[in-house]
Amino acid sequence: MRRNKVSVIGAGNVGATTAQRIAEAGLADVVLVDIVEGLPQGKALDLAEAAPVMGHDSTLTGTNDYADTAGSDIIVVTSGLARQPGMSRDDLLARNAGIVRSVVQAAVQHSPDCILVIVTNPLDAMCHVAIDASGFPRERVIGMAGVLDSARFRTFIAMELGVSVEDTHAFVLGGHGDTMVPLPRYSTVAGIPITELMTPERVQALVDRTASGGAEIVALLKAGSAYYAPAASTYEMVDSILRDRKRVLACAVLLQGEYGVDGLFVGVPVVLGRGGMERIIEIALTPEESAAFQRSSAAVRELVEKLRA
Numbered sequence: 001m002r003r004n005k006v007s008v009i010g011a012g013n014v015g016a017t018t019a020q021r022i023a024e025a026g027l028a029d030v031v032l033v034d035i036v037e038g039l040p041q042g043k044a045l046d047l048a049e050a051a052p053v054m055g056h057d058s059t060l061t062g063t064n065d066y067a068d069t070a071g072s073d074i075i076v077v078t079s080g081l082a083r084q085p086g087m088s089r090d091d092l093l094a095r096n097a098g099i100v101r102s103v104v105q106a107a108v109q110h111s112p113d114c115i116l117v118i119v120t121n122p123l124d125a126m127c128h129v130a131i132d133a134s135g136f137p138r139e140r141v142i143g144m145a146g147v148l149d150s151a152r153f154r155t156f157i158a159m160e161l162g163v164s165v166e167d168t169h170a171f172v173l174g175g176h177g178d179t180m181v182p183l184p185r186y187s188t189v190a191g192i193p194i195t196e197l198m199t200p201e202r203v204q205a206l207v208d209r210t211a212s213g214g215a216e217i218v219a220l221l222k223a224g225s226a227y228y229a230p231a232a233s234t235y236e237m238v239d240s241i242l243r244d245r246k247r248v249l250a251c252a253v254l255l256q257g258e259y260g261v262d263g264l265f266v267g268v269p270v271v272l273g274r275g276g277m278e279r280i281i282e283i284a285l286t287p288e289e290s291a292a293f294q295r296s297s298a299a300v301r302e303l304v305e306k307l308r309a
Ligand code: APR
Pocket: 009, 010, 011, 012, 013, 014, 015, 033, 034, 035, 036, 039, 078, 079, 080, 081, 082, 083, 096, 099, 102, 103, 119, 120, 121, 122, 224, 225, 226, 227, 230
């Protein structure tokens, strides 16, 4: 039986941790690629040497050569600059756009049938760069943002109520950034909306903390940005695709009229399976939610227009 193959571009904190999760779950053979010589080779060898202890048979290869990524089922793009303290996601725009464009062009030459999972920030704008650079249909270009934002929201809900994270669900729409749109009425503990379990003030406090969740970590770390939760979130998407699980996860996908938005990557709930983004789940929004979603989409549109200027 042919084994799954996942290439992770960018062997930094997010990339290497994603590679570790995929390999240790035995989900796929993993190729780590970076522009820095020795870095992906060193990390891949270190991860491979953990395999006997962790008890998995996934192979790990580190390389600077895209030929080694040939025939990948999924290419995860994490290459770029991480946000520094005081730096907004927008500051990263032009520099990371150049990096994402070049790595996607190189990677898809060797894996024309792959699914691209984009992680580099500013996320929604980088998805536009990736779909342009690859020429792929929208089903095969998917951005990781909503899973992370939902995970952060779930963490804060569980902390607030003293309940297991396992019983929490969170529903987050919109762009990845300060304008994201958490939907408290669809965010639940064991099926009970959190609006029934907390005051509106506490709900708003958790929503605000979620929207600035990335910045909170950057401020604490002082150098670099979050990577454990981003890597876990990326892993969850890769798992759903490779095992055709049809998980319903919030992902950045190219909307073509859904939610009243056309031609923009924005976070919405989708079904993820072997075909990539197999379906968008559309729900009716209240006028307030719809206004927040449109504001969030406008913020994404502004970034994309800056890119194209
Ligand atoms: N080709 C390949 N790799 C590259 C290139 C390139 N052109 N340019 C940069 N890289 C590599 C860097 O050498 C580095 O090893 O990308 C890696 C990025 O790793 P980190 O700096 O550790 O950043 P990380 O924390 O992993 O975040 C990566 O994910 O969550 C987002 O905002 C985050 O955009 C950032 C990305």
